[in-house]
Amino acid sequence: MNLKFDLSGEWEFKASSSEFLPQELRTKLSIWNKAKVPGTIHLDLLANDFIPDPFFETNEIDVQWVDKVDWIYRKKFLLDFDFSDFHSVKLTFEGLDTVGSVKLNGEIVGHFNNMFIPHSFEVKNLIKSGENEIEVFFKSPTVAGKELEEKYGKLPVELATHRVYLRKAQYSFGWDWGPVLTTSGIWKPVYLEFIKFAKIKHVWFKTLSISNSKAEISAEIELEKFTEDDLDLKIEIFYKDEKIYERSLIQKKRDRVRAHRFEIISAKLWFPNGYGEPELYTAIIEISKDGEVIDKITKKFGIRTVKLIQEDDGEGESFIFEINGEKIFCKGANWIPADSFLPRVRKEDYDKLLKMAKDANLNMLRVWGGGIYEDDYFYDKCDELGIMIWQDFMFACAGYPEYDEFVDNVKNEAIQIVKRLRNHPSIVLWCGNNENEWIWVDKTQKSPDEMPGAKIFRDVLKEICEQYDGTRPYWRSSPWGENYPNSEINGNHHQWKVWSQWIDYKNYENVKAKFITEFGFQAPPHIETLKEVLKPENRNFNSFSIHHHNKQTEGIPRLFRFLTSHFKITDDFEDLIYLMQLNQAEAIKFAVENWRIRKFKTAGTLFWQWNDCWNVISWSAIDYRKRPKALYYFAKKFFNPVLPVLKRIDDSLKIYILNDLPRQVSGELIVRTFTTYGAKKFEKKIKVDAEKNSVAFAFESNLKGLKVEDFQTDYIHAEFKYNDGRISENSIYFEEPKFMKFKSPGLKFKISKVDENLYRLKLYSKNLARAVFVDFSGFDVELSDNFFDINPDSTIEVELKSDKTLSELLKSIRIKFLT
Known part of the structure; x- marks a missing residue:
C-alpha cells in the first residue's frame, strides 16, 4: 500500500x-x-x-x-x-x-x-x-x-x-x-x-438529478497514475452503517479520471440548518493491483441541488437560494480566519465556533475573500451541521494584476481549490472576490470591466467554476449588481452607511436590498479577553493601547458616538464594555428583524462578523477567546426559526410571526403591555396560523388601545406559544434606554446542580430587569442565555456548563442590568 x-x-x-x-x-x-x-x-x-x-x-x-x-x-x-x-x-x-x-x-x-x-x-x-x-x-x-x-x-x-x-x-x-x-x-x-502504480487524487460525488423515488449520482474519481497498468477500482456507499451500493471497475492503462453513474433509491437529502436534516452518505474508494490495496480513501457526500432564483419581484430582481426546490432565507454571518497565526487553529476551535453557529440558528457563513480557503475539517463540519457556505475566492478590496504569470498562478489555484472543495454540499456559491468592483466604481466612476484584474473575476474564475463544477452558481463579486456593484434592487448588497459612515442603526429600516452580505456594528470583547493583552493601567478607553486594539480609523470615537445615542455614559470600564456590547446587539437585531419581515423580498442577512483573529475591538459576535458577546445571545433569538416581530409605525403597532420551518405552525399569540415598575396594563390572546416558510401578519393596534401611555415606563411583550408548547418571544420599547425609568428589579437567584458539570440558574424579578448579564469572575462558564430581559413577576432559567463547584460559582457570580 x-x-x-x-x-x-x-x-x-x-x-x-x-x-x-x-x-x-x-x-x-x-x-x-x-x-x-x-x-x-x-x-x-x-x-x-x-x-x-x-x-x-x-x-x-x-x-x-x-x-x-x-x-x-x-x-x-x-x-x-x-x-x-x-x-x-x-x-x-x-x-x-x-x-x-x-x-x-x-x-x-x-x-x-x-x-x-x-x-x-x-x-x-x-x-x-x-x-x-x-x-x-x-x-x-x-x-x-x-x-x-x-x-x-x-x-x-x-x-x-x-x-x-x-x-x-x-x-x-x-x-x-x-x-x-x-x-x-x-x-x-x-x-x-x-506511491506504487497510482494514488487517488480527487473524489467528487455530483448530484445529477433528484426525483421522489431516487437520486442519480455521478462519482468522478481522479487518479494520478505512474504506470500503464490496469488497476481494480472499488466503490462502496454507506448510509449510516448500512451498505447500500457497491461496484467494482477496471481503471484502464493511463486513464486518470473515471466517472461512474449510479442511483440511490429513496435518497436522503442534505438540507440547511432549520429546513431539514443535513443527511450525508459515506463512500469508500479503493484501488488495488493483483489483490493488493494500493490506496484507499473515505469521503462523505451529500445529495442536494442548489439554484439561485433571480426574477422580477415587483421591487427589482430577487436573490433567493433554493435548496432541493425549497426557498431558503439565509441567516448568518461572515467568517474570517480564526487566528493571525493559522497553525494555532485546531479542530476543537472549529468545533466550538461552528457548533455555536448552529446553536444560534445560523444556516450560512460567508468565507470572506481576504482570508484563506479553510481547512477541510471546517467544510466537513459545515456539511455535518447544515451550515451553507458562501465561498469567496481569496481577493479583497483591490484591483489585481493581469500579467500572464499572475493569471496562470490564479488559474492553477482556482482549479485546485474547486476540485478540493466541490464535493462539499455545504458550499452553495462561488464568489469571485470581496468588494473589488464596488470600491473601483465608487472611487473612479468607471465601469467595473475597466478595473485591473476584471478579467479574472468576469471570465477566468467563472469559466473554471463552470468547467470543474457547474453544480452551484458563480457570482462575480460581493457585492455585485446589474447596473451598480452595491445595488439594492438586484444582486447582493454590503450596507456600511450605518457605522462606517457615522449613520446610526435606525437607518437599517430604510434599506430594501435583496440579500445583505455585510453589515455590522462594533463592540469590545469580554473583559477577560482584553485583560490578556492590556496592562491594568491601560484598561480604559483613553489609553493608546486600547486604541491600538481597534484597527478601524476612528473606531473608538464611533463606539462612543453611537453609545451616547442610546445608553447612559459611565466612566466604569467594565460597564462601558457591557453597554457597548448591548448597543451592538440591539443594532443587529433591529436590522435583521427589519429584513426578515420582508421575506423573500430580502432573502438573506449575513452580519459582519462571526469571529476574531486576535484580542480586538471589532464587529464580531464571538471574541478571539471564543467568549460570546451580547450579539451572540441576541442572534439565537433574532434568528429563531419562529419569531414574533413587533414593528412600530407612527402611533400603531404591527406584529408579524416569522416561520422559517418547512411546515405550518399554529398557536396563540399573547400580547401584553407592562410597566418597568411591575404593572400589567393590557393583555390580549390571538390565534395565529403561519404557513410554512412564510411571514404571517398577526396583529395590529394603535398604541392607545394597548394602554401605552408613558414611553419611559411602558413596553410591549409578545409571546407566541405553538406546536407542543414551544415559546418564542420578543419585546418592543418606545424610548431609548438612557431615558427609560427603571426601578430596582428586586432580583433573586438560585443555582442548583443538575448533573456532572451542569447547573441550573433560576432568576426571579419583581419589576422589569432589562438586559440581565450574568458573568462568573475569573471563570469561563457556558450559559444557554445571557443579556436577557426578565418581565415583572417572572422567572427565567438558564443552563450553566462548568467544571467548577457550586460554591465557586456562587462566590464568583456577577449580575448586571440596566438602571
Whole structure:
C-alpha cells in the first residue's frame, strides 16, 4: 500500500538576510534554532523568546521587521527502509507561505509562490536511504511583493498596496480588525508520499438529478497514475452503517479520471440548518493491483441541488437560494480566519465556533475573500451541521494584476481549490472576490470591466467554476449588481452607511436590498479577553493601547458616538464594555428583524462578523477567546426559526410571526403591555396560523388601545406559544434606554446542580430587569442565555456548563442590568 512518511514536527530555522534584523538578534538568528512545523516564523521566534507576544499591548509595532527578512527552514531525517519498489516518491507540502524554493540533499526540487495550494515535488531520484536533509527558503513577503509592484506598477488597493502581487492571505498585511503580522513558514503538514502504480487524487460525488423515488449520482474519481497498468477500482456507499451500493471497475492503462453513474433509491437529502436534516452518505474508494490495496480513501457526500432564483419581484430582481426546490432565507454571518497565526487553529476551535453557529440558528457563513480557503475539517463540519457556505475566492478590496504569470498562478489555484472543495454540499456559491468592483466604481466612476484584474473575476474564475463544477452558481463579486456593484434592487448588497459612515442603526429600516452580505456594528470583547493583552493601567478607553486594539480609523470615537445615542455614559470600564456590547446587539437585531419581515423580498442577512483573529475591538459576535458577546445571545433569538416581530409605525403597532420551518405552525399569540415598575396594563390572546416558510401578519393596534401611555415606563411583550408548547418571544420599547425609568428589579437567584458539570440558574424579578448579564469572575462558564430581559413577576432559567463547584460559582457570580 502507498505510504506516508510524516515530516512535520521538529525543524530548525535561521535568518537568510540580515539587513532588517535587530542588532541584538543578529548573532542568535545567524545560527540554527528550534522550529515547529506546521508553524510560522512569528510563532518560532516567539517560542525561542526572540520576540514578545505580538498581541500584547503594542508589541505588534515592535515586530514589523520580521516580514522584511528572508528565512531558511531545514529538517534532517533518516529513511531506514527500501523504497525501490515504489514508482514515485513525492515530497508534499500542504501549505507553504508564500514565496521561495525547496532543496533536498542540496538540490533544488522546485519553487513556490502561492500559500493557498499544496506543493508536491517528485524526489525519487534525490531521496536516499540513511540521512536526508530538506531546506526551505522563504523570501520576505514584503520585499517580494514590493519588487513585483515596482516591476508591474502600483494598483488601486486599499491598505498595503504590494499585497495584491502575492497569492497570500490578504488580511496578514493588516485590516480594519486585524494586525499587520505578515507571516512566512510551513503552515500546513509536510510528508513524503511513497506511491506504487497510482494514488487517488480527487473524489467528487455530483448530484445529477433528484426525483421522489431516487437520486442519480455521478462519482468522478481522479487518479494520478505512474504506470500503464490496469488497476481494480472499488466503490462502496454507506448510509449510516448500512451498505447500500457497491461496484467494482477496471481503471484502464493511463486513464486518470473515471466517472461512474449510479442511483440511490429513496435518497436522503442534505438540507440547511432549520429546513431539514443535513443527511450525508459515506463512500469508500479503493484501488488495488493483483489483490493488493494500493490506496484507499473515505469521503462523505451529500445529495442536494442548489439554484439561485433571480426574477422580477415587483421591487427589482430577487436573490433567493433554493435548496432541493425549497426557498431558503439565509441567516448568518461572515467568517474570517480564526487566528493571525493559522497553525494555532485546531479542530476543537472549529468545533466550538461552528457548533455555536448552529446553536444560534445560523444556516450560512460567508468565507470572506481576504482570508484563506479553510481547512477541510471546517467544510466537513459545515456539511455535518447544515451550515451553507458562501465561498469567496481569496481577493479583497483591490484591483489585481493581469500579467500572464499572475493569471496562470490564479488559474492553477482556482482549479485546485474547486476540485478540493466541490464535493462539499455545504458550499452553495462561488464568489469571485470581496468588494473589488464596488470600491473601483465608487472611487473612479468607471465601469467595473475597466478595473485591473476584471478579467479574472468576469471570465477566468467563472469559466473554471463552470468547467470543474457547474453544480452551484458563480457570482462575480460581493457585492455585485446589474447596473451598480452595491445595488439594492438586484444582486447582493454590503450596507456600511450605518457605522462606517457615522449613520446610526435606525437607518437599517430604510434599506430594501435583496440579500445583505455585510453589515455590522462594533463592540469590545469580554473583559477577560482584553485583560490578556492590556496592562491594568491601560484598561480604559483613553489609553493608546486600547486604541491600538481597534484597527478601524476612528473606531473608538464611533463606539462612543453611537453609545451616547442610546445608553447612559459611565466612566466604569467594565460597564462601558457591557453597554457597548448591548448597543451592538440591539443594532443587529433591529436590522435583521427589519429584513426578515420582508421575506423573500430580502432573502438573506449575513452580519459582519462571526469571529476574531486576535484580542480586538471589532464587529464580531464571538471574541478571539471564543467568549460570546451580547450579539451572540441576541442572534439565537433574532434568528429563531419562529419569531414574533413587533414593528412600530407612527402611533400603531404591527406584529408579524416569522416561520422559517418547512411546515405550518399554529398557536396563540399573547400580547401584553407592562410597566418597568411591575404593572400589567393590557393583555390580549390571538390565534395565529403561519404557513410554512412564510411571514404571517398577526396583529395590529394603535398604541392607545394597548394602554401605552408613558414611553419611559411602558413596553410591549409578545409571546407566541405553538406546536407542543414551544415559546418564542420578543419585546418592543418606545424610548431609548438612557431615558427609560427603571426601578430596582428586586432580583433573586438560585443555582442548583443538575448533573456532572451542569447547573441550573433560576432568576426571579419583581419589576422589569432589562438586559440581565450574568458573568462568573475569573471563570469561563457556558450559559444557554445571557443579556436577557426578565418581565415583572417572572422567572427565567438558564443552563450553566462548568467544571467548577457550586460554591465557586456562587462566590464568583456577577449580575448586571440596566438602571
